[in-house]
Amino acid sequence: METYTPDPFLPVDENGYYGPYGGAYIPEILHSNVENLKKAFSRYIDDPEFIKEYEDLLSQYVGRPTPLYHAKRLSEHYGTNIYLKREDLCHTGAHKINNAIGQVLLAKRMGKNRIIAETGAGQHGVATATVCALMGLECIIYMGATDVARQRPNVERIKMLGAKVVPVESGNKTLKDATNEAIRDWCCNPADTFYIIGSTVGPHPYPQMVARFQSVISREIRKQLKEQTGREMPDYVVACIGGGSNAAGAFYHFLKDDNVRLIAAEAAGLGVDSGESAATIQLGTEGIIHGSRTLVMQTPDGQIVEPYSISAGLDYPGVGPLHAYLAKSGRADVTAVTDDEALKAANTLTRLEGIIPALESAHALAVLDQRKFGKDDIVVINVSGRGDKDMQTYLSRMSSTEEA
Ligand SMILES: *Cc1c(COP(=O)(O)O)cnc(C)c1O
Secondary structure (H helix, E strand, C coil), X not given: CCCCCCCCCCCCCCCCEECCEECCCCCHHHHHHHHHHHHHHHXXXXXXXXXXXXXXXXXXXXXXXXXEEECHHHHHHHCCEEEEEEHHHCCCCECHHHHHHHHHHXXXXXXXXXXXXXXXXXXXXXXXXXXXXXXXXXXEEEEEHHHHHHCHHHHHHHHHCCCEEEEECCCCCCHXXXXXXXXXXXXXXXXXXXXXXXXXXXXXXXXXXXHHHHXXXXXXXXXXXXXXXXXXXXXXXXXXXXXXXXXXXXXXXXXXXXXXXXXXXEEEECCCCCCCCECHHHHCEEEEECCEEEEECECCCCXXXXXXXXXXXXXXXXXXXXXXXXXXXXXXXXXXXXXXXXXXXXXXXXXXXCCCECHHHHHHHCHHHHCCCCCCCEEEEEECXXXXXXXXXXXXXXXXXXXX
């Protein structure tokens, strides 16, 4: 089969396949919605007016470019050169807003006034509710009941922003279940509703579209690294991976530079083989989840295995098709980080640099403990979000380790 690459960097064909992964496995009722979305995305993604509106909002509203910060004490501690990409400083506290802004602008151009979204940790819910307030659109957020309870501050923010939170009581009441409900809603309201997906998952064109809207991260990294070090290319780029959007954004402009090693940190939970894990790339087998063919944590007869991670944003039994492909093709190294390793890394960053990272981002930082980097290496770590939403977890877990 001829492969056609409509994206300048992603290894994706016109049907949304990354090698064997991706595609669009959707019910018939959503077919025209997805076709219209594909058309709108390809029409506007290179449209100067669209791009200008998107980039103006990124700079004036989100606060971009976010800093690339040379973390000197952390570098000294680990004997290498560490640069932190500070997505935690984005408006609303994580990278998710980059994508939410891009998609809401598309929704407006498509004349859709009702926005729905799923959320795990609540960051994507907050980002979506935020852009809906900004644009004056109705907003409904699906969230697993377990996550509603453990991410209280974000639930309150979503409500204050004027969105409706729908707690989902099915399954183990986390991100997968919220996504199922959002898809169900979309099927019932195909005409007026735009579904803003928060990660590089879902049917084509979502994974490609989300990666593109997040690619601003690596575009800035190249420019900032050049200004600060004279080198445009780091030796390593490290990111955590739930569905894969912050990693896709941090990797995007380096995908074709084979000298830049890409490291993705997925959540091992209590350990990859503990039965309480969300290490999808290591534990998953090929299957279909939420509209795309990818690696899925499932039983031999195709039942989803419930994932576990201390981090609500990484607690997902699938992974974006791009990352399944990057892992299987060897372009990215994948490592699994346990809850305890992430907590330790969060503490190290906090005490050495005065930055409290999101629990998700702490999984990327833990790679510094797992691997020895050279003294001349340049290691860029994407700090996908800030830790405010995780304070409850940090306080309870860290005081117990201090007493021990
Ligand atoms: C949602 C989230 C993640 C995980 O999602 P990806 O799509 O894999 O990036 C990571 N970090 C933070 C701070 C998040 O909010």
